[in-house]
Amino acid sequence: MRIGIVGAGAVGGFLAGHLARAGTEVALLARGPHLAALRDRGLTVESRGERWTVSVPASDKAAELGPVDAVVVTAKAPALPAIAAAIAPMLGPDTPVVCAMNGIPWWYDHGRAGVESRTIARLDPDGAIWRGIGPERAIGCVVDCPSQVVEPGFVRHVAPRPGALTLGEPSGARSGRVERLAAVVEASGVKAPIADDIRAALWAKLLVNISRSPLGVLTGLSERGLAEDPETLEITLAMMREARAVARSHGIEVPLDEAGNRDPQRRSEHRSSMLQDWDLGRPMEIDGIVRSVQDFARAAGLPTPTLDVVSALLVAKARVAGTYPG
DSSP, X not given: OEEXXXXXXHHHHHHHHHHHHTTOEEEEEOOXXXXXXXXXXXXXXXXXXXXXXXXXXXXXXXXXXXXXXEEEEXXXXXXXXXXXXXTXXXXXXXXXXXXXXXXXXXXXXXXXXXXXXOOOTTTOTTSHHHHHTOGGGEEEEEEEOOEEEEETTEEEEOOSSOOEEEEEOTTOOOOHHHHHHXXXXXXXXXXXXXXXXXXHHHHHHHHHHHHHXXXXXXXXXXXXXXXXXXXXXXXXXXXXXXXXXXXXXXXOOOOOOHHHHTOGXXXXXXXXXXXXXXXXXXXXXXXXXXXXXXXXXXXXXXXXXXXXXXXXXXXXXXXXXXXXXX
């Protein structure tokens, strides 16, 4: 299987490095300093006591990479409308596309019981992603690969557990294409469980993202720091409860271990990907992680008072920095 990876950042570099080391053919769409580093000295990954360097074919032009058997997009959600058009030369007739990013995905309503199959307007206002990729190509994904870019071309995995990409069809079917992709990822040393209900898996991760990432940007605290401060801890738990109620309105029950979330020793000093984006002055995944959940809450008539306050502060801060439109 030849796998195209779009984005050479923390998750993209982590995955590409594992796949290439295992002998899988990888085609990496990258740009700028990352592309230059890949061409000059290869891709270096540091993970769980190991460090290795691999040579990965890379280009900033999808046409130079050509069609692949599967595409994994690891760039952040704000870049996805432009990516949807750019990756067209990598897509064969049956090439699936995995958007390995945090938050509510653009395809969320595709095949969801009781709703119209359509794009998420907050994430794809003019339908560019829906048209450019197509919902029939979408494979859902939940990312658990805490990593950071040390420098262009060098990615460090910062968790003691193996990285994981939970995969699943929007329909809930256990398809051959998901099984093939999961097998290749597993063979590289990255976990790839297949979820029967990928939306439930998305919400379970989203409760973590929505409660910690925005507050990390607003306070500068790590995930452990948010739990060590009693006041920020209560805010994170309130946001988790509100998001959990929204998930329940979609027929999804997400377990919430409040005792575990109160224990700072069960959290790491990891700076969330949203906080890393803020540190680097990049657009953050505000719409997918925060504002889409607010939209769902409004549609269901559910109050989200804590989330609303945190969202307003986060958006204001991002607008002052010039990283959020409007």
